Amino acid sequence: MIIIDKEKCLWCGTCVGVCPVLAMTLKETYVDVDQERCTSCGICVKACPVGAITMTEGSE
Amino acid sequence: MKRLKYDVVVVGGGPAGTTVARYAAKNGAKVLLLEKRQEVGSPVRCGEGISKKILQKIELEPDGGWIANEVAGAKIISPKGSVLELSEDLAGNETGYIIRRDIFDKHLAKLAATEGADIMVKTTATGLIKEGGKIRGVFARQLGQEYRIEADVTVAADGFEARLSREAGLKTFLKLRDVDICIQYEMVGVKTDPLFTEFYIGQSYAPGGYVWIFPKSENVANVGIGVNLMFSKEGATPKRYLDKFIASRDDLKRAKIVEINGGAVSVSMPPEVVTKEGFAAVGDSARMIDALTGGGVMNGAVAGKELGEALGKMAQEKLTPNEALKEYEKNWRRRLEVTLARNYLAKERLLELTDEEMNDIIEAVGSIKLEGLSTAAILKAVKEARPSLAEKFADFL
Ligand SMILES: Cc1cc2nc3c(=O)[nH]c(=O)nc-3n(C[C@H](O)[C@H](O)[C@H](O)COP(=O)(O)OP(=O)(O)OC[C@H]3O[C@@H](n4cnc5c(N)ncnc54)[C@H](O)[C@@H]3O)c2cc1C
Ligand code: SF4
Ligand code: SF4
Secondary structure, X not given: OEEXXXXXXXXXXXXHHHXXXXXXXXXXXXXXXXXXXXXXXXXXXXXXXXXXXEEOXXXX | OEEEEEEEEEEOOOHHHHHHHHHHHHOXXXXXXXXXXXXXXXXXXXXXXXXXXHHHHOOOOOOOOOEEEEOXXXXXEOOOOOEEEEEHHHOOOOOOEEXXXXXXXXXXXXXXXXXXXXXXOOEXXXXXXXXXXXXXXXXXXXXXXXXXXXXXXXXXXOOOOOHHHHHOOOOOOOOHHHEEEEEEEEEEOOOOOOOEEEEEEOOOOOOOOEEEEEEOOOOEEEEEEEEEHHHOOOOOHHHHHHHHHHHOOOOOOOOEEEEXXXXXXXXXXXXXXXXXXXXXXXXXXXXXXXXXXXXXXHHHHHHHHHHHHHHHHXXXXXXXXXXXXXXXXXXXXXXXXXXXXXXXXXXXXXXXXXXXXXXXXXHHHHOOOHHXXXXXXXXXXXXXXXXXXXXXXXXXX
């Protein structure tokens, strides 16, 4: 499961643009993650310029 | 659900989308521009460097408050500190003016509106209306109201996120090595030269990318970094490298940060097609960024003008929608593709270079008299200094 730290997030859209399965959407003040679609590839975690994204084991 | 009908719906109010809207409306099309943010142009996600050629490329006057500073050229600094100075006209599409992107983008939106384009802000395109293989418009939402917006041509100018171009089925998904991830601070109290943009290259500064200092005025500059995603093994890589760079510099370390932006740029080739029936992508959404410099404002605007003009001919019934899209594909490629391909190859080679090799190249090229700087002269200088390096570049120089 992908967790985004809203306090760190810059709403820059980097994670959205690199996600290979279009699981993310940039809203004006947050990033929406479609956890069902996410394949846990981890690319967004490495791509976030400020380290706002973490991936935890399992779903919910 | 409200229904709207236009000749052209443009999604995204950046330089690409606003320019499409402006030229399509100017040439007679009924245009609607959607921007999901509440203010066109803000927050800024850009180093704000651009060549002065933008004035003539999309017919702008150098007024309206969007120019912050004018620079004489660029300095490219190698890991050991060798400097290559390039005059403004040789320095590529990111040097000339340092602009205020928030004011610039809004200025372009105003030009579009003045030509008659309708604009809806705080309006998100939530998906494409697809019928058979054809795209017929977008679904959108503004302040809780749902819209179905039909159009003869839907334009994806939705930037790096590129959700729409990917949903449409264009091959705009990116490989890791084709993405640079960025962070930038606007800093006050910097003591760098306000007349030059500076680019620091090499693995030690910015793996696979560079650190930039773009002066906005006497003591204010955008200080930012792009790192190739291939070299980012964990989150916050750009921030760590940029903070290290700033801490090591007497002319920066006491400066104050008044703004932080993040973002990413594609450093890829554009896909083989950027159009489909009833659909076109433009700008970052079509991966038109220059892979060597990471600059995308100029290319997005140049391609946007081509698309807007073609769609104008469609509205005047000189071309069918399909013919207009074909004309756009042909014209934007004629304007941009050779340089995009060459600079993509250059970026691929640079990714493989060690810091020592970068030093040798900058030293060799730096020894050439500026007036004589041509690709042949560069190759010759590199050949004399390091024959094996010249071979690496021989095929495309
Ligand atoms: C840190 C950084 C520094 C850069 N520095 C430079 C530089 O110095 N010089 C340069 O030339 N280039 C630079 N670039 C690249 C440049 O910013 C882009 O190439 C340029 O903004 C592309 O313009 P565009 O119109 O294609 O997209 P954008 O400017 O990204 O505009 C896209 C717009 O679409 C909107 N949008 C997205 N999805 C939707 C939707 N579903 N519905 C409605 N609206 C939507 C977005 O909110 C946005 O306003 C930099 C990029 C970054 C990240
Ligand atoms: S990449 Fe990081 S900072 Fe940027 S929008 Fe995604 S979570 Fe936020
Ligand atoms: S982990 Fe991969 S699939 Fe999941 S949101 Fe991040 S980039 Fe997308």
